[in-house]
Amino acid sequence: MSNTLLSAKNLTKYFPQKVAWPKDPDAPLATRIWHNLSSQNAFVRAVDGVSLDIISGETLGLVGESGCGKSTLGRTLLRLLDPNSGSIHFDGTDITKLKQSELRPIRRHMQIIFQDPYASLNPRMTVGDAIAEGLQIFGLVSSDAEKKKRVSELLKKVGLAEDAASRYPHEFSGGQRQRVGIARALAVKPKLIVCDEPVSALDVSIQAQVINLLQDLQKSEELTYLFISHDLNVVRHICDRVAVMYLGKIVEIASTSELYENPNHPYTQALLSALPAINPKEKRERIVLQGDVPSAMNPPSGCAFHPRCPVKDKPKACFEQVPELRKSDSGGLKACHL
Numbered sequence: 001m002s003n004t005l006l007s008a009k010n011l012t013k014y015f016p017q018k019v020a021w022p023k024d025p026d027a028p029l030a031t032r033i034w035h036n037l038s039s040q041n042a043f044v045r046a047v048d049g050v051s052l053d054i055i056s057g058e059t060l061g062l063v064g065e066s067g068c069g070k071s072t073l074g075r076t077l078l079r080l081l082d083p084n085s086g087s088i089h090f091d092g093t094d095i096t097k098l099k100q101s102e103l104r105p106i107r108r109h110m111q112i113i114f115q116d117p118y119a120s121l122n123p124r125m126t127v128g129d130a131i132a133e134g135l136q137i138f139g140l141v142s143s144d145a146e147k148k149k150r151v152s153e154l155l156k157k158v159g160l161a162e163d164a165a166s167r168y169p170h171e172f173s174g175g176q177r178q179r180v181g182i183a184r185a186l187a188v189k190p191k192l193i194v195c196d197e198p199v200s201a202l203d204v205s206i207q208a209q210v211i212n213l214l215q216d217l218q219k220s221e222e223l224t225y226l227f228i229s230h231d232l233n234v235v236r237h238i239c240d241r242v243a244v245m246y247l248g249k250i251v252e253i254a255s256t257s258e259l260y261e262n263p264n265h266p267y268t269q270a271l272l273s274a275l276p277a278i279n280p281k282e283k284r285e286r287i288v289l290q291g292d293v294p295s296a297m298n299p300p301s302g303c304a305f306h307p308r309c310p311v312k313d314k315p316k317a318c319f320e321q322v323p324e325l326r327k328s329d330s331g332g333l334k335a336c337h338l
Protein backbone atom coordinates (compact mmCIF):
# COMPACT_ATOMS: atom_id res chain seq x y z
CA MET A 1 0.00 0.00 0.00
CA SER A 2 1.49 3.33 -1.06
CA ASN A 3 0.70 5.22 2.14
CA THR A 4 2.06 2.50 4.42
CA LEU A 5 4.36 4.11 6.97
CA LEU A 6 5.57 0.92 8.66
CA SER A 7 5.39 -2.60 7.37
CA ALA A 8 6.44 -5.72 9.28
CA LYS A 9 6.67 -9.15 7.68
CA ASN A 10 6.96 -12.44 9.58
CA LEU A 11 8.55 -10.70 12.54
CA THR A 12 9.78 -12.87 15.41
CA LYS A 13 11.27 -11.95 18.75
CA TYR A 14 12.27 -14.86 20.98
CA PHE A 15 13.87 -14.51 24.40
CA PRO A 16 16.19 -17.36 25.45
CA GLN A 17 15.28 -18.86 28.82
CA LYS A 18 17.35 -20.84 31.27
CA VAL A 19 15.53 -23.99 32.36
CA ALA A 20 15.71 -24.47 36.15
CA TRP A 21 18.48 -26.84 37.23
CA PRO A 22 17.06 -30.09 38.71
CA LYS A 23 16.84 -29.59 42.50
CA ASP A 24 18.07 -33.10 43.26
CA PRO A 25 21.90 -32.95 43.41
CA ASP A 26 22.03 -36.65 42.57
CA ALA A 27 19.90 -36.23 39.45
CA PRO A 28 20.62 -39.01 36.96
CA LEU A 29 22.77 -38.38 33.91
CA ALA A 30 19.74 -38.47 31.58
CA THR A 31 18.11 -35.59 33.54
CA ARG A 32 21.31 -33.54 33.30
CA ILE A 33 21.55 -34.15 29.54
CA TRP A 34 17.87 -33.22 29.15
CA HIS A 35 18.51 -30.01 31.14
CA ASN A 36 21.44 -29.09 28.92
CA LEU A 37 19.49 -29.67 25.72
CA SER A 38 16.40 -27.84 27.02
CA SER A 39 18.48 -24.86 28.12
CA GLN A 40 19.76 -24.45 24.61
CA ASN A 41 16.34 -24.69 23.00
CA ALA A 42 14.05 -22.91 25.47
CA PHE A 43 12.71 -19.62 24.15
CA VAL A 44 9.80 -17.40 25.08
CA ARG A 45 8.15 -16.71 21.72
CA ALA A 46 7.02 -13.20 22.58
CA VAL A 47 6.46 -12.23 18.93
CA ASP A 48 5.92 -15.19 16.64
CA GLY A 49 5.62 -14.44 12.93
CA VAL A 50 3.77 -11.11 12.97
CA SER A 51 2.96 -9.31 9.72
CA LEU A 52 1.19 -5.96 9.82
CA ASP A 53 1.07 -2.57 8.13
CA ILE A 54 0.61 0.78 9.83
CA ILE A 55 -0.94 3.31 7.48
CA SER A 56 0.20 6.93 7.54
CA GLY A 57 -2.12 9.09 9.66
CA GLU A 58 -4.06 6.25 11.28
CA THR A 59 -4.28 4.99 14.84
CA LEU A 60 -3.80 1.25 14.85
CA GLY A 61 -4.87 -0.39 18.12
CA LEU A 62 -3.05 -3.45 19.42
CA VAL A 63 -5.06 -5.43 21.99
CA GLY A 64 -4.80 -8.73 23.81
CA GLU A 65 -4.39 -10.18 27.29
CA SER A 66 -1.38 -9.31 29.46
CA GLY A 67 1.72 -11.17 28.36
CA CYS A 68 0.53 -11.78 24.77
CA GLY A 69 3.52 -9.86 23.35
CA LYS A 70 1.98 -6.43 22.61
CA SER A 71 4.71 -4.34 24.22
CA THR A 72 7.48 -6.54 22.84
CA LEU A 73 6.01 -6.14 19.37
CA GLY A 74 5.83 -2.33 19.79
CA ARG A 75 9.45 -2.16 20.88
CA THR A 76 10.62 -4.54 18.15
CA LEU A 77 8.87 -2.48 15.45
CA LEU A 78 10.88 0.54 16.66
CA ARG A 79 14.07 -1.56 16.75
CA LEU A 80 14.40 -0.91 20.49
CA LEU A 81 14.64 -4.70 20.49
CA ASP A 82 16.34 -6.56 17.66
CA PRO A 83 14.09 -9.07 15.90
CA ASN A 84 15.27 -12.66 15.46
CA SER A 85 13.85 -12.84 11.94
CA GLY A 86 11.47 -11.11 9.57
CA SER A 87 11.64 -7.58 8.20
CA ILE A 88 10.59 -4.06 9.16
CA HIS A 89 10.27 -1.26 6.59
CA PHE A 90 9.76 2.25 7.89
CA ASP A 91 8.92 5.08 5.51
CA GLY A 92 10.35 3.13 2.57
CA THR A 93 13.60 2.08 4.31
CA ASP A 94 14.42 -1.45 5.39
CA ILE A 95 15.45 -0.89 9.02
CA THR A 96 15.60 -4.56 10.02
CA LYS A 97 19.36 -4.86 10.09
CA LEU A 98 20.53 -1.25 10.28
CA LYS A 99 23.32 -0.63 12.78
CA GLN A 100 22.55 1.73 15.67
CA SER A 101 24.58 4.51 13.99
CA GLU A 102 22.59 4.06 10.76
CA LEU A 103 19.31 3.97 12.70
CA ARG A 104 19.99 7.24 14.49
CA PRO A 105 18.53 9.66 11.91
CA ILE A 106 15.46 7.39 11.52
CA ARG A 107 14.92 7.10 15.29
CA ARG A 108 13.88 10.72 15.35
CA HIS A 109 10.77 9.82 13.38
CA MET A 110 9.80 6.87 15.60
CA GLN A 111 9.05 7.70 19.22
CA ILE A 112 7.42 5.91 22.14
CA ILE A 113 5.22 6.99 25.06
CA PHE A 114 5.33 4.65 28.06
CA GLN A 115 2.67 3.59 30.55
CA ASP A 116 4.69 4.99 33.45
CA PRO A 117 6.23 8.28 32.35
CA TYR A 118 7.86 8.67 35.76
CA ALA A 119 10.04 5.63 35.12
CA SER A 120 11.17 7.06 31.78
CA LEU A 121 12.00 10.54 33.16
CA ASN A 122 15.30 11.19 34.91
CA PRO A 123 14.28 12.42 38.42
CA ARG A 124 17.39 14.66 38.56
CA MET A 125 16.63 16.38 35.26
CA THR A 126 14.23 19.31 35.03
CA VAL A 127 11.25 18.79 32.78
CA GLY A 128 12.64 21.45 30.42
CA ASP A 129 15.95 19.58 30.08
CA ALA A 130 14.14 16.26 29.59
CA ILE A 131 12.06 17.72 26.75
CA ALA A 132 15.10 19.45 25.22
CA GLU A 133 17.25 16.29 25.26
CA GLY A 134 15.98 15.06 21.88
CA LEU A 135 16.23 18.55 20.37
CA GLN A 136 19.94 18.61 21.22
CA ILE A 137 20.70 14.99 20.27
CA PHE A 138 19.26 15.49 16.79
CA GLY A 139 20.64 19.03 16.38
CA LEU A 140 17.20 20.60 15.99
CA VAL A 141 18.09 23.79 17.87
CA SER A 142 21.15 25.97 17.39
CA SER A 143 21.09 28.17 20.51
CA ASP A 144 19.91 28.15 24.13
CA ALA A 145 17.34 30.82 23.30
CA GLU A 146 15.90 28.67 20.51
CA LYS A 147 15.86 25.62 22.79
CA LYS A 148 13.99 27.58 25.51
CA LYS A 149 11.47 28.85 22.98
CA ARG A 150 10.86 25.39 21.57
CA VAL A 151 10.43 23.85 25.05
CA SER A 152 7.86 26.56 25.93
CA GLU A 153 5.96 25.85 22.71
CA LEU A 154 5.92 22.12 23.46
CA LEU A 155 4.72 22.64 27.05
CA LYS A 156 1.91 24.84 25.76
CA LYS A 157 0.98 22.25 23.14
CA VAL A 158 0.51 19.57 25.80
CA GLY A 159 -1.39 21.89 28.16
CA LEU A 160 1.32 22.61 30.72
CA ALA A 161 2.39 26.02 32.04
CA GLU A 162 5.65 27.57 30.85
CA ASP A 163 7.16 27.48 34.35
CA ALA A 164 6.93 23.65 34.29
CA ALA A 165 10.29 23.71 32.46
CA SER A 166 12.23 24.51 35.62
CA ARG A 167 10.48 21.92 37.82
CA TYR A 168 11.27 18.25 38.44
CA PRO A 169 9.13 15.20 37.53
CA HIS A 170 8.17 14.40 41.16
CA GLU A 171 6.43 17.80 41.41
CA PHE A 172 3.81 16.71 38.85
CA SER A 173 0.74 14.47 39.00
CA GLY A 174 0.52 11.27 36.93
CA GLY A 175 -1.50 12.97 34.18
CA GLN A 176 0.90 15.92 34.02
CA ARG A 177 3.89 13.58 33.84
CA GLN A 178 2.25 11.80 30.94
CA ARG A 179 1.90 15.20 29.24
CA VAL A 180 5.64 15.70 29.76
CA GLY A 181 6.26 12.28 28.18
CA ILE A 182 4.13 13.33 25.20
CA ALA A 183 5.98 16.66 24.87
CA ARG A 184 9.27 14.76 24.95
CA ALA A 185 8.16 12.47 22.14
CA LEU A 186 6.77 15.41 20.13
CA ALA A 187 9.95 17.49 20.45
CA VAL A 188 11.71 15.72 17.58
CA LYS A 189 8.70 15.98 15.21
CA PRO A 190 8.15 12.23 14.80
CA LYS A 191 5.98 10.54 12.18
CA LEU A 192 5.10 7.47 14.26
CA ILE A 193 4.49 7.25 18.01
CA VAL A 194 4.05 3.92 19.74
CA CYS A 195 1.74 4.64 22.69
CA ASP A 196 2.33 1.74 25.08
CA GLU A 197 -0.62 1.66 27.51
CA PRO A 198 -0.36 5.47 27.82
CA VAL A 199 -3.43 5.93 30.02
CA SER A 200 -3.63 2.64 31.93
CA ALA A 201 -2.00 4.07 35.06
CA LEU A 202 -4.21 7.19 35.15
CA ASP A 203 -7.55 7.91 36.82
CA VAL A 204 -10.52 7.61 34.44
CA SER A 205 -11.19 11.38 34.36
CA ILE A 206 -7.53 12.07 33.53
CA GLN A 207 -7.51 9.28 30.93
CA ALA A 208 -10.12 11.15 28.90
CA GLN A 209 -8.07 14.36 28.95
CA VAL A 210 -4.88 12.60 27.80
CA ILE A 211 -6.76 10.74 25.07
CA ASN A 212 -8.31 13.97 23.81
CA LEU A 213 -4.84 15.53 23.80
CA LEU A 214 -3.42 12.62 21.78
CA GLN A 215 -6.27 12.95 19.28
CA ASP A 216 -5.80 16.73 18.92
CA LEU A 217 -2.04 16.32 18.45
CA GLN A 218 -2.55 13.63 15.85
CA LYS A 219 -4.42 16.13 13.70
CA SER A 220 -2.21 19.16 14.31
CA GLU A 221 1.14 17.31 14.07
CA GLU A 222 0.09 14.77 11.40
CA LEU A 223 1.02 11.82 13.58
CA THR A 224 0.53 8.10 13.16
CA TYR A 225 -0.06 6.02 16.31
CA LEU A 226 0.33 2.40 17.26
CA PHE A 227 -1.90 2.36 20.34
CA ILE A 228 -1.19 -0.58 22.65
CA SER A 229 -3.86 -1.17 25.28
CA HIS A 230 -5.82 -3.82 27.08
CA ASP A 231 -8.72 -1.37 27.53
CA LEU A 232 -11.16 -2.24 24.76
CA ASN A 233 -13.34 0.82 25.41
CA VAL A 234 -10.43 3.23 25.01
CA VAL A 235 -9.30 1.41 21.85
CA ARG A 236 -12.79 1.63 20.38
CA HIS A 237 -12.83 5.37 21.03
CA ILE A 238 -9.43 6.28 19.60
CA CYS A 239 -8.45 3.70 16.95
CA ASP A 240 -9.21 3.49 13.21
CA ARG A 241 -8.19 -0.16 12.95
CA VAL A 242 -7.49 -2.81 15.57
CA ALA A 243 -5.11 -5.79 15.61
CA VAL A 244 -5.84 -8.55 18.14
CA MET A 245 -2.89 -10.50 19.49
CA TYR A 246 -2.82 -13.90 21.17
CA LEU A 247 0.32 -15.69 22.31
CA GLY A 248 2.71 -13.74 20.09
CA LYS A 249 0.56 -13.82 16.95
CA ILE A 250 -1.95 -11.48 15.32
CA VAL A 251 -5.23 -13.38 15.13
CA GLU A 252 -7.45 -10.67 13.64
CA ILE A 253 -7.12 -7.20 12.09
CA ALA A 254 -10.08 -5.10 11.00
CA SER A 255 -11.42 -1.58 11.03
CA THR A 256 -12.64 -0.64 14.52
CA SER A 257 -16.32 -0.57 13.52
CA GLU A 258 -16.11 -3.97 11.77
CA LEU A 259 -14.22 -5.58 14.62
CA TYR A 260 -16.52 -4.35 17.37
CA GLU A 261 -19.75 -4.95 15.47
CA ASN A 262 -18.85 -8.24 13.84
CA PRO A 263 -15.80 -9.89 15.43
CA ASN A 264 -14.77 -12.86 13.30
CA HIS A 265 -12.14 -14.72 15.27
CA PRO A 266 -13.38 -16.81 18.26
CA TYR A 267 -10.78 -15.13 20.51
CA THR A 268 -11.90 -11.63 19.49
CA GLN A 269 -15.52 -12.70 20.04
CA ALA A 270 -14.67 -13.83 23.58
CA LEU A 271 -12.70 -10.64 24.36
CA LEU A 272 -15.47 -8.37 23.13
CA SER A 273 -18.28 -10.35 24.75
CA ALA A 274 -17.23 -8.83 28.09
CA LEU A 275 -18.05 -5.31 26.84
CA PRO A 276 -21.52 -3.90 27.46
CA ALA A 277 -23.54 -3.58 24.22
CA ILE A 278 -23.88 -0.01 22.92
CA ASN A 279 -27.54 -0.67 22.11
CA PRO A 280 -29.19 -1.79 25.39
CA LYS A 281 -31.78 -3.83 23.44
CA GLU A 282 -29.00 -5.88 21.83
CA LYS A 283 -28.50 -9.18 23.63
CA ARG A 284 -24.93 -10.24 24.06
CA GLU A 285 -23.83 -13.60 25.32
CA ARG A 286 -20.78 -13.53 27.57
CA ILE A 287 -18.14 -16.03 26.42
CA VAL A 288 -15.94 -17.11 29.30
CA LEU A 289 -12.71 -18.69 28.12
CA GLN A 290 -11.65 -21.79 30.01
CA GLY A 291 -8.12 -22.21 31.34
CA ASP A 292 -5.14 -19.88 31.35
CA VAL A 293 -3.13 -18.56 28.44
CA PRO A 294 -0.61 -21.34 27.64
CA SER A 295 3.12 -20.72 28.10
CA ALA A 296 4.78 -18.79 25.28
CA MET A 297 7.76 -21.12 25.82
CA ASN A 298 5.82 -24.12 24.70
CA PRO A 299 2.78 -22.96 22.70
CA PRO A 300 0.17 -25.54 21.66
CA SER A 301 0.47 -27.15 18.23
CA GLY A 302 -1.61 -25.92 15.30
CA CYS A 303 -3.75 -22.94 16.29
CA ALA A 304 -2.27 -21.76 19.61
CA PHE A 305 -5.78 -20.85 20.77
CA HIS A 306 -7.20 -24.37 20.26
CA PRO A 307 -7.09 -25.52 23.93
CA ARG A 308 -9.32 -22.56 24.92
CA CYS A 309 -11.30 -22.09 21.71
CA PRO A 310 -15.03 -22.31 22.53
CA VAL A 311 -15.97 -23.53 19.01
CA LYS A 312 -17.37 -27.00 19.68
CA ASP A 313 -16.82 -28.71 16.32
CA LYS A 314 -13.34 -27.58 15.48
CA PRO A 315 -11.83 -28.77 12.22
CA LYS A 316 -8.93 -31.26 12.58
CA ALA A 317 -6.63 -28.60 11.14
CA CYS A 318 -7.01 -26.56 14.37
CA PHE A 319 -4.86 -29.10 16.22
CA GLU A 320 -2.24 -29.53 13.49
CA GLN A 321 -1.86 -26.47 11.27
CA VAL A 322 -1.02 -22.92 12.23
CA PRO A 323 -3.77 -20.78 10.62
CA GLU A 324 -2.54 -17.97 8.33
CA LEU A 325 -4.02 -14.47 8.36
CA ARG A 326 -6.60 -14.45 5.57
CA LYS A 327 -9.46 -12.21 4.46
CA SER A 328 -12.40 -12.46 6.83
CA ASP A 329 -16.13 -12.04 6.11
CA SER A 330 -16.10 -8.52 7.52
CA GLY A 331 -13.38 -7.32 5.15
CA GLY A 332 -10.48 -7.57 7.62
CA LEU A 333 -8.01 -10.39 8.18
CA LYS A 334 -8.31 -13.34 10.58
CA ALA A 335 -6.19 -16.38 11.42
CA CYS A 336 -8.72 -19.17 11.88
CA HIS A 337 -9.45 -22.41 10.01
CA LEU A 338 -13.21 -21.85 10.22
Ligand code: SF4
Nearest residue numbers: 303306309318336337
Ligand atom coordinates in the same frame (compact mmCIF):
# COMPACT_ATOMS: atom_id res chain seq x y z
FE1 SF4 B 1 -10.69 -22.06 17.12
FE2 SF4 B 1 -9.71 -23.58 15.18
FE3 SF4 B 1 -10.21 -21.04 14.70
FE4 SF4 B 1 -8.19 -21.72 16.28
S1 SF4 B 1 -8.38 -22.15 14.11
S2 SF4 B 1 -9.67 -20.14 16.65
S3 SF4 B 1 -9.01 -23.51 17.30
S4 SF4 B 1 -11.72 -22.62 15.22
